[in-house]
Amino acid sequence: DAGVTQSPTHLIKTRGQHVTLRCSPISGHKSVSWYQQVLGQGPQFIFQYYEKEERGRGNFPDRFSARQFPNYSSELNVNALLLGDSALYLCASSLGTGASTDTQYFGPGTRLTVL
């Protein structure tokens, strides 16, 4: 079975630009979460979506937005990029049932560099 896939792998943008990152969850998983990981730190929660609805949002500015599509894939959008947005962006998928065994499985990430 295919795991979580993300695209693109790497991306270089300049300050003020906009970026869209994409994620496809594991087949059968209905929940997608996005995390930002700055070098040397643990991942920080940005958003969670379940059945196309936002279920939670972390402490990130409104420049960050996301959505989930009927096929459960997801996009993360970041507007007006800042140098500090440079990071590894991780997508995680889970069944989304809320059961205690609802483990999140991560994709390979998208490395975003803002110049």
Place this chain on the structure above:
Amino acid sequence: EDQVTQSPEALRLQEGESSSLNCSYTVSGLRGLFWYRQDPGKGPEFLFTLYSAGEEKEKERLKATLTKKESFLHITAPKPEDSATYLCAVQRRGSTLGRLYFGRGTQLTVWP
């Protein structure tokens, strides 16, 4: 405020030299504690989930344990391929479904 603290930040072991990594947490109502392995530039790879104090889980040379305040990841007779960053994360009851709170990780290097 929920916090996850991992120690040490970095650990260098000789091949075969067993050791433990620590993850201490303060969370209002633990739903689960997760261990992940992360190779440089890659996404975290799931290792274990622990739910209640006293629980233990094993996988090859790794063994994870949980108490009411901390978790340990024991590495027995490590090999160079065990070199990676090990991340600990907690899930809180009643919060956003599935949201994980991560520590900063322990960077493990095993040399031959």
